[in-house]
Amino acid sequence: MNTLGETADETADVVRLVDLKRHFGPTPALDGISLNVRKGEVLGIIGRSGAGKSTLIRCLNGLERPDSGKIMIEGRDITGLSERQLQPLRRRIGMIFQHFNLLSAKTVEDNVALPLKIEGLGKAERRKRAHDLLDLVGLADKAKAYPASLSGGQKQRVGIARALAARPALLLSDEATSALDPETTRSILTLLKDINRQLGLTILMITHEMEVIRTIGDRVAVLDAGKIVEEGPVWSVFANPQTAIAQSLLASTRPQLPDHITAKLRPEPKGEMVLRIDMAGPPAQQPLFADLAAAVPHSFRLIHGGIDHVQDQPVASFFIGLNGDDASRVAVLEFLRTRSARVEVLGHVANDV
Amino acid sequence: MSQMMFDLLLRSLWETLLMTFASGLISLVVGLPLGLTLVATDRGGIAENLAVNRVLGGIVNAFRSVPFIILLVALIPVTRFIVGTSIGTWAAIVPLSIAATPYYARIAEVSLREVNRGLVEAARAMGGNKWTIIREVLVPEALPGLIAGFTVTLVTMVGASAMAGMVGGGGLGDLAIRYGYQRYDTGIMMIVVAVLIALVCGIQWIGDRLMARLDRRVG
Numbered sequence: 001m002n003t004l005g006e007t008a009d010e011t012a013d014v015v016r017l018v019d020l021k022r023h024f025g026p027t028p029a030l031d032g033i034s035l036n037v038r039k040g041e042v043l044g045i046i047g048r049s050g051a052g053k054s055t056l057i058r059c060l061n062g063l064e065r066p067d068s069g070k071i072m073i074e075g076r077d078i079t080g081l082s083e084r085q086l087q088p089l090r091r092r093i094g095m096i097f098q099h100f101n102l103l104s105a106k107t108v109e110d111n112v113a114l115p116l117k118i119e120g121l122g123k124a125e126r127r128k129r130a131h132d133l134l135d136l137v138g139l140a141d142k143a144k145a146y147p148a149s150l151s152g153g154q155k156q157r158v159g160i161a162r163a164l165a166a167r168p169a170l171l172l173s174d175e176a177t178s179a180l181d182p183e184t185t186r187s188i189l190t191l192l193k194d195i196n197r198q199l200g201l202t203i204l205m206i207t208h209e210m211e212v213i214r215t216i217g218d219r220v221a222v223l224d225a226g227k228i229v230e231e232g233p234v235w236s237v238f239a240n241p242q243t244a245i246a247q248s249l250l251a252s253t254r255p256q257l258p259d260h261i262t263a264k265l266r267p268e269p270k271g272e273m274v275l276r277i278d279m280a281g282p283p284a285q286q287p288l289f290a291d292l293a294a295a296v297p298h299s300f301r302l303i304h305g306g307i308d309h310v311q312d313q314p315v316a317s318f319f320i321g322l323n324g325d326d327a328s329r330v331a332v333l334e335f336l337r338t339r340s341a342r343v344e345v346l347g348h349v350a351n352d353v
Numbered sequence: 354m355s356q357m358m359f360d361l362l363l364r365s366l367w368e369t370l371l372m373t374f375a376s377g378l379i380s381l382v383v384g385l386p387l388g389l390t391l392v393a394t395d396r397g398g399i400a401e402n403l404a405v406n407r408v409l410g411g412i413v414n415a416f417r418s419v420p421f422i423i424l425l426v427a428l429i430p431v432t433r434f435i436v437g438t439s440i441g442t443w444a445a446i447v448p449l450s451i452a453a454t455p456y457y458a459r460i461a462e463v464s465l466r467e468v469n470r471g472l473v474e475a476a477r478a479m480g481g482n483k484w485t486i487i488r489e490v491l492v493p494e495a496l497p498g499l500i501a502g503f504t505v506t507l508v509t510m511v512g513a514s515a516m517a518g519m520v521g522g523g524g525l526g527d528l529a530i531r532y533g534y535q536r537y538d539t540g541i542m543m544i545v546v547a548v549l550i551a552l553v554c555g556i557q558w559i560g561d562r563l564m565a566r567l568d569r570r571v572g
Contacts, residue, residue: 061478063474063477063478084482086480087480087481087482088480089480090477090478090479090480091479091480093478095475095478095479097471097474097475099471101469101471101472101474101475102475103472103475103489103490103493103494104494104569104570105493105494105496105567105569106489106493114476114479114481114489115479115480117489118476118479118480118481118485119480146569147569148569148570148571162479166479166480172478
């Protein structure tokens with residue numbers, strides 16, 4: 001029997017992974033993954049292709065079996081279950097796919113109703129539920145259409161409706177927006193976030209696009225070579241990525257020093273000093289540059305950067321140039337430190353940039 | 354053309370139709386499950402069983418490598434056991450069916466194999482079992498190909514049934530050989546060939562129409 005504490009803990013976690021391992025030949029695809037997915041959250045797992053993302057997500061509904069480790073879904077260990085025992089469990093887990101995987105021979109409503117047919121629901125009930133779901137995803141008028149006549153975004157909406165049909169406790173998203181253009185991606189992500197809020201549905205998504213996680217993620221786990229190398233609230237990982245892999249995945253969504261300036265940077269302390277300043281959360285909500293100008297007049301100029309908002313938290317990155325004498329540089333660095341900013345001296349540029 | 358020849362032509366056409374469609378029907382009823390089994394038991398299939406796969410594959414290959422005219426004669430004891438005689442149209446249907454079944458099984462296998470694996474995975478992720486996957490995914494998604502393959506099988510059986518004369522099965526081919534070839538009656542030969550062309554075109558046309566109607570893969 002579990003103690004009371006453990007029981008409460010397990011119901012809060014929809015998914016709990018303990019030291020999951022999976023090898024393909026000599027290469028480990030999953031190398032000791034321990035991870036919890038809390039009820040009602042959107043957890044993003046990001047990594048490069050080959051990092052083990054697909055293997056991980058496919059372990060959660062038993063499409064893939066781990067070599068060792070424990071997979072608890074709603075408190076129930078699913079490792080060691082037979083294919084037949086997994087079948088009812090999979091109905092508690094919806095899944096959407098990069099290439100939608102809609103059945104071309106079935107109409108949109110029959111696609112959406114298929115999980116209900118598998119469950120054994122009657123025809124009238126299936127139809128009603130399918131129509132409700134198509135309403136939810138905004139495709140009520142396409143019920144009788146075949147998938148081939150739909151756009152990519154519409155296909156993924158059908159995929160989402162189908163994944164929700166059996167009222168799952170968990171939605172797995174396997175690169176669901178990777179085949180879509182940016183505008184469609186946004187609309188699909190908005191839909192997923194709405195569903196997460198309205199239905200309280202727990203979502204686990206794997207992606208290689210930081211933008212996806214930034215838009216709807218609550219927490220993010222960075223996967224590299226089968227290991228989780230970094231994990232935390234999305235805004236904090238965005239503001240302060242610890243690992244090189246997270247930094248490089250973030251590079252496309254965070255401001256970077258323009259190339260022509262980077263090319264002129266020299267390590268020798270000569271000319272203008274270029275700094276990178278990162279701030280996040282409450283410290284980034286205070287007036288920074290006005291205060292800095294007041295504290296150390298004529299000391300700096302802004303080169304590049306701005307403030308982004310992730311999960312309603314400000315995440316700021318600025319590049320500034322310091323032209324003053326050593327004393328004023330020290331004063332600027334000192335000031336920034338008092339504001340809990342992370343400061344990195346990138347180098348010096350001999351002439352004005 | 355005399356009334357007698359006309360009657361003979363009609364009877365031969367009926368015999369050809371009977372042989373073609375009876376063996377075709379059997380090839381569908383037996384060959385489709387056989388094709389499904391070959392796909393399902395193969396490596397990575399929904400019911401992987403390599404031993405079963407190898408044995409079935411071997412049997413299919415064995416029957417497919419024997420020329421039909423040899424099969425026709427070699428199967429005489431089997432035919433006699435099933436039909437009670439080794440002579441006549443029904444007797445010809447036994448070897449025709451046995452030739453058509455592995456032929457269609459392979460064609461069906463190719464179509465079924467072309468079904469996107471992602472669709473099978475989606476059905477598994479929904480909690481579907483093997484029957485669900487076969488009924489809701491594999492067969493419906495492969496249907497256009499399965500129909501095209503069945504059309505090809507029927508046309509092949511029209512050709513194969515020409516050899517049925519060997520065991521007194523009759524049919525258009527037999528008519529063409531006996532009257533057109535052995536009696537140098539070019540008129541009959543041309544009429545028979547024209548009827549065969551019309552028959553094959555008709556089968557193909559129906560098959561194509563049916564396939565086009567059921568194909569939902571393009572919008």
